[in-house]
Amino acid sequence: MTKRIGGLGTGSVREAVWRVIDRDPSIQHDLSRDLINVRALARYCSKLGIGGTEDAIISSVRRYPAGSRARVQYEAARNVVGQSSLSTKSHIVNIALSKGQDAQDVLPKLFGLVRYEKGETLRIVQGEESIKLLVDERNLPKMLELIPRKIVLNVHKGLAEIDLKLHPKAVETPGIMLVIGSELARNGINMYEIMSCVPEMLIFLDEKDVLDAYRVLFELCHPQNK
Missing domain, CATH: 3.30.2130.10 (VC0802-like)
Structure with missing residues (x-):
């Protein structure tokens, strides 16, 4: 089922169609490379709640400016x-810890387990309530020996970087x-x-x-x- 997007039923058909395209970089990219079926896109716009005939929607799609700000910005970033x-690296594990004094005390000890000169990994992300550690799977047992079990929220294996x-x-x-x-x-x-x-x-x-x-x-x- 196609989700209807709020705010598309007001204004002219052209304005509504252009808003759909502006909100979707994938559509913009395919339009710029002539890879999209315009009639199929018109039917998609109709399912989103845009009024007007199919021909009117098709006309609006074809008049979408090649130099629109959204498209220019997307292509510049691309x-x-x-x-x-x-580059890639496999066998990464995520360890999620509850945030608090125990986590703060153990983090310095974990740094000593990582051999950066051998290319080993230790990435840390701090949120409002938890801390994520992304580490090499081979270092997981040593780290879990140091980390208090009560603050380990989750261990997710099988990741790649x-x-x-x-x-x-x-x-x-x-x-x-x-x-x-x-x-x-x-x-x-x-x-x-x-x-x-x-x-x-x-x-x-x-x-x-x-x-x-x-x-x-x-x-x-x-x-x-x-």
Whole structure:
């Protein structure tokens, strides 16, 4: 069942159709490459609640400006991502801890278990109520020996990390996350966690998805090879 989007029933047919396109970078991208069936898109717009005849909606789609702000911004971000490089790492585990004094006391001890010179991983994400540790699976037993069991909320194995080394322009370019997230979502790939350490963006996902994700992001980073 197609979800009806609020706010599309007011104004002219053209305005309503353009709002649908503005909200969906995937549609914008496919339109710019002439990869979308305009009549099928018109029917999709009708299902969202846009009034008017199918021909009127088709006409509005065809008049969508090639230089619209949303499309220009998306393509600019895509071009910046296209100048990036990437690498992968498997056998990553997420340890979720409840936030508090016990977690604060144990964290310094965990740093001593990680051999950065050997490429081992320790990523930390702090939320309002919990702390996530993303570590190499081989270090999991040693860490769980030090961490009080009462503060361990969850241990999630079978993750992989994709390290996307972005072009320096990425830090001042809107839409970088949108481009990456949209391309992965279009291919049915879920991101378990995402964090950044400029100019790097770290994406964590299930190991079963890492090959497909690498292919999608490689094509995004090397558009000339497609």
